[in-house]
Each structure stands twice: as C-alpha cells, then as structure tokens.
Amino acid sequence: MNISEFHQNIEQIWDHIEASLEEQDCDVDCERQGSVFSITFSDRSQIVINKQEPLLELWLASRLGGFHFACKERDWVNAEGKRFWDCLIEACAAHGEKVVFA
Structure with missing residues (x-):
C-alpha cells in the first residue's frame, strides 16, 4: 500500500464510522482534524483514531487502552x-454506546 492508498483507505474507514454512528442514532459527536x-x-x-503515516498504521485510543493496527490482506489487525x-x-x-459496524 502506498501513501495515497493509505490515506484513501483511512478516509473511507472514517466515513463508514461516522455514517454508522449516525444511522444508529448514537449520542456522539465526530470530528476530524488532520490525521x-x-x-x-x-x-x-473520547475515542481517538489517528493515522500513523510513517508506519502506515491506524491507531485507536479509548478507555480500554491504545491499539495499533496494520493492513493485512485488506483488513486492519493488531499484533x-x-x-x-x-x-x-x-x-x-x-x-456507553452499543454499535455495529457492518
């Protein structure tokens, strides 16, 4: 995956998250600022999801801790x-929000 594909993929993920949360009437606000x-x-x-361009990784931080994901065979997985x-x-x-991301 090159840098351009990486950014496109992450933007699609963010779009899907935002649309899914809206469709399920979750009491949340979504915001994008740079990466x-x-x-x-x-x-x-908050849950914070950010792009780590140098590593081509997606990071997620929440009450449960921090996780790093790499794209393997079209799926984002951690170690x-x-x-x-x-x-x-x-x-x-x-x-506090039960959601499904189909």
Whole structure:
C-alpha cells in the first residue's frame, strides 16, 4: 500500500464510522482534524483514531487502552490478530454506546 492508498483507505474507514454512528442514532459527536478522528460521547469521554503515516498504521485510543493496527490482506489487525472493527465495537461499548459496524 502506498501513501495515497493509505490515506484513501483511512478516509473511507472514517466515513463508514461516522455514517454508522449516525444511522444508529448514537449520542456522539465526530470530528476530524488532520490525521486525527475523534468520537466524543455524551459524558465527554473520547475515542481517538489517528493515522500513523510513517508506519502506515491506524491507531485507536479509548478507555480500554491504545491499539495499533496494520493492513493485512485488506483488513486492519493488531499484533495479536484482533480486528480494528472488533476493537472499535468494544471501545464504543466501554464508552456507553452499543454499535455495529457492518
């Protein structure tokens, strides 16, 4: 994956997250600032997802901790083999929102 493909892929992920949260009427605000995508919950807690361009990684930080994901065979997985989407679902639940990302 080159840099351009990396950015396109992450933007598509962020679009999907935002659309899914809106479709499910989640009480959250989404914001993009440069390489950072934030989901802010009603209690002001946040999930922060950011691009790590030099490593071509996607990072997720929440109440559950921080996770690093690399693209392997068209899926974003961490070193333990856990998928980004599964971690994001768990993180949202820890922040009080039960969501599905299809």
